[in-house]
Amino acid sequence: MDRPATLSKEAHVELLRKMLLGRRFEERCAEMYALQKIGGFCHLAIGQEAVSVGAMSTLEPDDYIFCSYRDHVHAIVKGSDPGRVMAELFGRDTGLSHGKGGSMHLFDADHGILGGHAIVGAHIPLATGVAFAAKYESRPQVVLCFFGEAAVNIGAFHESLNMAALWKLPCVYIVENNRYGMGTSIERASAIYDVAQRACAYDMASETVDGMDVLAVRESVGRAVTLARRESKPTLIEARCYRFMGHSMSDPVHGHYRTKEEVEEQKLKDPVRGYFQQLSSQGIIDQAGLEQLNAEVRTIVDAAVEFADASPEPPASALYEDVYSEPYGPYTRSQP
């Protein structure tokens, strides 16, 4: 991987473009949710884009990712077609999972996206298993496993990191520490504030990084990916970030568990604006360039919404498909 210092101008602009694409996509998701085009639970990653964009900029195309239910931006950044992501959120047949997964279960085998998982932390053992498989077959692949800071309190986190360190598996565990597990702050949920410290229980490498700084994330995850690929060793990375929206679309931005002032203060550290200002001060991009990028990603998001809206719902015949690998049900009266 290129060191951040040596990133080309084009590479910098590409990182910014991906963050903008994620931001504009999520904003449109909020609109579509309000219009009831998107149903169920819908968790937006607005404010957290630097973590997924920075982390995945270190990967090779055949590397894998796992994420939580806050997964739209991850999927798009890893390579999924935004139209097929939006179609999945709309519950349409052209969606990544033909409308059977929805917002919380984005899978894309062609791009190494192994889900969208909606039981907090339950995908941590799965990611560990994919890293196990890569090592078993001597494939130089790396797995990035994204989860929120609340997931570090479940047993599966401990069980998985223990095995990954014991067996030296090429998995990078990335904690997207947005400070709140739904409405419970980390101070009220975890005996240890510094999540990265938990790695010492497994004799595992760890880093804490500013998750609002895409280049810092890229550098930190880059080290971990190199360690995983070259030495088959896991790392725990705590990326401290913040979500600007509520936990899900049904949760107000501020209220019982955090104040308006806190959210406004955090918004001053907006990772997208911050990165633009940094690039702007270095003469890499100007306001006109930013507007052009914004126009470009808006076109993509518009097209995604149009594609989703024009797509058919899954046929009724799909109900019993893919329960098993072979044809199945519905149960009918047996023929004596």
Place this chain on the structure above:
Amino acid sequence: MPLITYRDALNQALREEMQRDPKVFLMGEEVGVYQGAYKVSRGLLQEFGDRRVIDTPITEEGFTGVGVGAAMVGLRPVIEMMTWNFSMLAMDQIINSAAKMLYMSGGQFRIPIVLRGPGGAAHQLAAQHSQSLESWFAHVPGLKVVAPSTPYDAKGLLKAAIRDDDPVIFCEGETLYGSKGEVPDGDYVVPIGVADVKREGTDVTIVAWSKMVSVAVKAADTLAAEGISCEIIDPRTLRPLDEAPIIASVQKTNRCVVVEEGWEYSGIGAQLAYLIHRDAFSDLDAPVTRVTGADVPMPYAKNLEHLATPSAARVVEAVKQVLYID
């Protein structure tokens, strides 16, 4: 044909499948150095090495999830539960990950995993080590559930399970490991989803699986001496269930007793009784009757344990009941 134990039949299946397919590996507690808590994996570490026979920490949710993850990218894991009693720690991975992955990914990720281990009561192991949980797993779409009663079925079904592209819950009988039966050397498969008539008869149909087949056979022997002919059907697979032979048998005998080691409430027998009522109601000469484990946590005391477990005597009693014999 060689006469070997249920344990060795399973061991042969594992060995042959690992020889046949390098993507098959065995993972679990004590499967390697210790040679298996019940010695089912005896010799496998020596033959295949620690890359493919992997001892785990005591971490059921963790290693079950590792198996499911490995299966997502094409490996064919065999995960040993030291006993099914411990599987409850892994329930989230079995149900939320293994059973649903294919569906919620729209067909993109198959999970060709086998979760296997012993279940049921043994001898005075008390409440936490004596459970038959197959009805829990059979409840879940996406899982297949297998429970062989003989060494022949055990080997053939385990090979079928390992070659299957979906998650298979493979319930072995803890007290069956030492039982012997004829098992051919070399390769054969007993297909998943196919029942077997263990004994032909004319007066009553007894449906039983796993250890309960031997209980049913014992009861049938006693009843035969009294001139009552029992047909014993072993579904072998509890999901997907081979319904037709059960229905056909009930249409012949007009009576049915289901013998289930697990608890009665919401058990497999309840589903069987429903199927028989649905498809053979007009053929029935008596209500379907069930012999099950008592509706209590398993007690430790020998006499109470005996009372809590289906016995041949209780099956005899149930058969006489459906025949209206006092």
